Amino acid sequence: MRGLSSLGNELYTGRRSVQIVGRRRTWFTIALALVVVSVLILAVKGMNLGIEFRGGSQFTVSGAANLDQQPAADVVAELSGEPPRISTVGTDSLRVQTAELTSEETQQLRDGLAEAYGVPAEDVTATFVGPSWGQDVTAKALQGLVIFLVLVSLVMAAYFRTWTMSVAAIVALLHDLVATVGVYALVGFEVTPASVIGFLTILGYSLYDTVVVFDKVRENNADLYTQHRRTYAEGANLAVNQTLVRSINTSVVGLLPVASILFVGAFLLGAGTLRDIALALFVGMLLSTYSSIFIATPLEVTLRERSEPIRRHTRSVLEHRARSRAAAGEGQGGEDVAARTEDLTGVGVVAGHHQGHDAQPRRRKKGRR
Missing domain, CATH: 3.30.70.3400 (Alpha-Beta Plaits)
Known part of the structure; x- marks a missing residue:
């Protein structure tokens, strides 16, 4: 536990960094392959529809x-x-x-x-x-999904004041839904109304995890254009690292009871309702953790870097960094100056860094007013 706490602190302060945004092509390729495989499974094997849907x-x-x-x-x-x-x-x-x-x-x-x-x-x-009842359930579920996506897009665009985060969150959410349905079809569990409830439930979980990461991205890049220490992509990568341990802990805490329900429902009790909803929740929660870290934020950075102000700022940061390194190499004590310059790039200690004991507020002694 101490090691995990230490790792979380190092990731938060920037002393250790996992390059997630920088390797976004890899994550996009994995996500696309997962979606394609899920679609192929649905096309070839199809869903095992329960009696509620087929009659x-x-x-x-x-x-x-x-x-x-x-x-x-x-x-x-x-x-x-x-x-x-x-x-x-x-x-x-x-x-x-x-x-x-x-x-x-x-x-x-x-x-x-x-x-x-x-x-x-x-x-x-x-x-x-009768099959008409299942058709009504399917129609209502699709209607609810469309309304949910539209409302989420509008609310997120208004909250973050940018459409890029809204689009990235919706893409990550659809990835989770399609992949979960593909796994469901591969396992062969019956699709029941409980399964539909599970599919819709993971939408909220996926969105919650993504919003937490995006909120940190916005915080790290609040004063983006007034500094030359880091680019937008580096600030976003720092945000993902700062919320990485929290996302893992939240997922583990959420997955343990769902896994227990899945095991009990599938192997001990043979309860179809528990098994159906637990499988959808387990796969969806696992995928939503992955997508919020490896899909949503890298995709948002990709969309954001298409704007000219972000491009100009990125070029400015890289040029400023190159000049600082060149000056550090020519001056005396070049290694120390270069190390301090690296800390100012946003990869080192930037957000939430500890400034030492002397920088902490002094406590008043008891009895002194």
Whole structure:
């Protein structure tokens, strides 16, 4: 813990720096590859839509002593040619999902399942879900997503007073959403209303982490044009380093309970709702931490450096730095002067640096007024 605290302090003060913004091409390539792979998985494998979205009949066998799925498959095969979707629920229940059945077929399947698992017919419940309900849920989810993105774009543009941070945050958010859906399709978990809730929940988490980093970027570059110590990209990279340990700690604290829910829901209880929402949250929270550090801020810097004032300032800083180094090499004590010059570039101690014991405020002694 002491090592992590020391690392966080060194990253915050600038004594140690992880070059994130400077290697943005690498992070962009990784993000693009992840999105492309996710899209290909969706195109080839597709989503495993639950009964709420595709419609059909669902049977739940309660109190079964034997949870073997083959008897249920045999009963459905005698009645319908379409293979059913069978899963265990808890420790003594079985769920069987089939295509839409008539009332007569539903009764026959209930009796067949009751006989196959040796339970009373009353312990086999049957429900029917129409596909229109799933279509309504999908339409409302997409509508909510569009409204959310529009409002977030406007609020962030107004808060940060620049459109670049708004666009970068939205791109990072869409990256998290697409990649999470791709992982969901790869694993093959059913897409249920709980899954949709999980997808929408990670939007807020991703946005929160990105806003924290952007706020530090704005703070470090508040007086950008009045100094020649560092460029906009260096100030942004310092901001990412200053919030790096905080982002990791927040992610770990958030992921541990979600991982526990995922493990309990998937392996112990067999609870589909817990499993569905926990997988979306786990993958989304993990990706949002990555995107806020390696995608959002580097992309914002890329967009910001397209403006002429930022370009002029960057050239001015680099020219001033070159002159300072040249002067440091020609004068006496060149190494000491060069070291002090490096500290003024923004890569060394700049924001939040410790100025020594003598610079700290004096405490008044007790009894003195």
